Amino acid sequence: MKLAFIGCGRIAVVHAESVIKYVSDTKHPIEIVALIDTNLASAEEFKNKYNLSCKIFTQLEEATQETALDSVIISVPHYLHEDLALKAFSQKLNVLLEKPMAHTLDSAHRILDQSKRSDNIFMIAENSQYWPEILKIKDLLLDGVIGEVVTAKASFRQSSDKDIFDSYSVLDGDTESKAWRYSLAATGGGITIDGGAHWIRPLRFWFGEIKETFCKFSYPHPLMEGESLSQAIFTFENSVTAIFEGILTEKTVFSKDYPFRITGTRGEIMVGYEGYGVYIFDQEHPDGFQLFDRHGYISSFYHQFHDFYSCTVLGKTPDASPEYSLGEMKVALAMEKSNIEKMWVTPHKLI
Ligand SMILES: NC(=O)c1ccc[n+]([C@@H]2O[C@H](COP(=O)([O-])OP(=O)(O)OC[C@H]3O[C@@H](n4cnc5c(N)ncnc54)[C@H](O)[C@@H]3O)[C@@H](O)[C@H]2O)c1
Structure with a gap:
């Protein structure tokens, strides 16, 4: 290559x-x-x-x-x-x-x-497709380790001050265009279509397509033209419901939070703090038990490149097709529509 x-x-x-x-x-x-x-x-x-x-x-x-x-x-x-x-x-x-x-x-x-x-x-x-913790959870759900899934919560929280990629900052030597991520025209939306998408993919990966969403947008970040707070309910085709929140603030010091929590009839699965490790809570482990190593979000880029290389050189089919990857965009746009029209919106009906 x-x-x-x-x-x-x-x-x-x-x-x-x-x-x-x-x-x-x-x-x-x-x-x-x-x-x-x-x-x-x-x-x-x-x-x-x-x-x-x-x-x-x-x-x-x-x-x-x-x-x-x-x-x-x-x-x-x-x-x-x-x-x-x-x-x-x-x-x-x-x-x-x-x-x-x-x-x-x-x-x-x-x-x-x-x-x-x-x-x-x-x-x-969409590197979340390759995030080891997310893949492990798919297997755990198929094995029924927490019984039947009742609901889930995905929480994407970021302060532009502490953005690990620094992409929201205009640093010394940067051109003004570096701050393009605040511009609605340049990005096509706010926090949902941007970083939030990485938290929507795992939900789709685990539960299938999002049938409907009801959403409220707010604008706490003074520079972000699109929504910087996005709070939604998703219903999935398999009838699971989930809560999604995406937030970008300027300087908030967030408390320790867990990016994903899945509640089942017998226990809960959590992705650990800052996306590292998988934890299970059940009758046997009421205080939680780490059952999968700490890999983290960034490690997914390696596996993503492996897939790209394998498809390009070895003739493999990509783990996610580009059509499938349009899904997060459609969900983000459905959420925008729901915020405006104050009603439930079906992402796959958007064309
Ligand atoms: N997967 C993730 O976790 C993740 C994280 C951050 C950003 N992103 C995505 O990556 C993309 C880039 O974001 P970023 O944070 O790296 O932005 P960035 O502003 O840091 O980098 C963009 C680069 O593109 C260059 N550029 C601009 N116009 C160009 C042109 N016409 N031809 C060639 N180069 C040009 C700029 O000079 C700059 O160096 C976006 O799609 C963003 O959503 C993904």
Whole structure:
């Protein structure tokens, strides 16, 4: 695989670290051949950080002319996803595109339509699909370890001050556009379509499609144009109900909270603090018992890249199709509609 990064910002760094570790572990023939970023300083910093010998470009077309690249990881602001994904498809590249697929549903449909004309791999980087704790819970639920599922709670809480990716900050040397994540036009929504999506995927993964949602949006973050507090009830096709909350504040110091809790007829399963480990509470373990090691959210990027590589080079089918990955966008847009119309909305009816 000859790989290029389009967008060398905050999350591209996490992808790069996963790729570098993956190559070191597996010895697969993977080479980073180009960095493409309109901000040359970002690309230079990225190149130096990982001691890469690849070339830097500002345009994808230049990179495909000058290198033999065959695959790209696209990590740019949402409103640029369509332009860069379509360019990559037309250059016959395999594409791992950061979530959400686009900033609007129309744009996402254009991406999907074009992707179908490409014989190459197209995956959306919804890394929660590969989060070891989330996968383990799916098995535990299938084994019935907490009996029948009654309900679940997903709680995504972030302060822009302490964002682990720093993507909300304008740091020294950054251009103003770094704060694009506050702009409704640039992102297509607020906290739900952005970080919240990573907490919606596990719920869909465990319980199936969300049949209906009822939601209230609020705006506690002074800079965020979209909603920075999103509180919803989901009902699933298997009749489980769940509560979702997504919050972004400026400086809140949050209490210790657990990102996911699933309540069954015999006990509860929890993902541990900050997403590490899986815990079970039942008659035998009333104070809780850790039954799965601490892997964490970031470890999912490694497994995601493994899937991308396996699909690209070994002919595997992606663990989640791009059509399936449109699901979180539809849920976020259904929540927005529910907030406005004050009624239950069915995500899959949105077109
Ligand atoms: N999976 C996750 O946990 C996670 C976390 C953060 C961000 N993201 C997603 O990753 C994407 C990027 O977010 P980020 O936080 O890395 O943003 P960022 O602002 O840190 O980086 C974006 C980079 O894209 C570059 N860029 C802008 N226009 C470009 C163009 N036309 N061509 C090439 N490069 C261009 C910028 O210069 C910048 O270096 C978004 O889709 C975001 O939602 C995902």
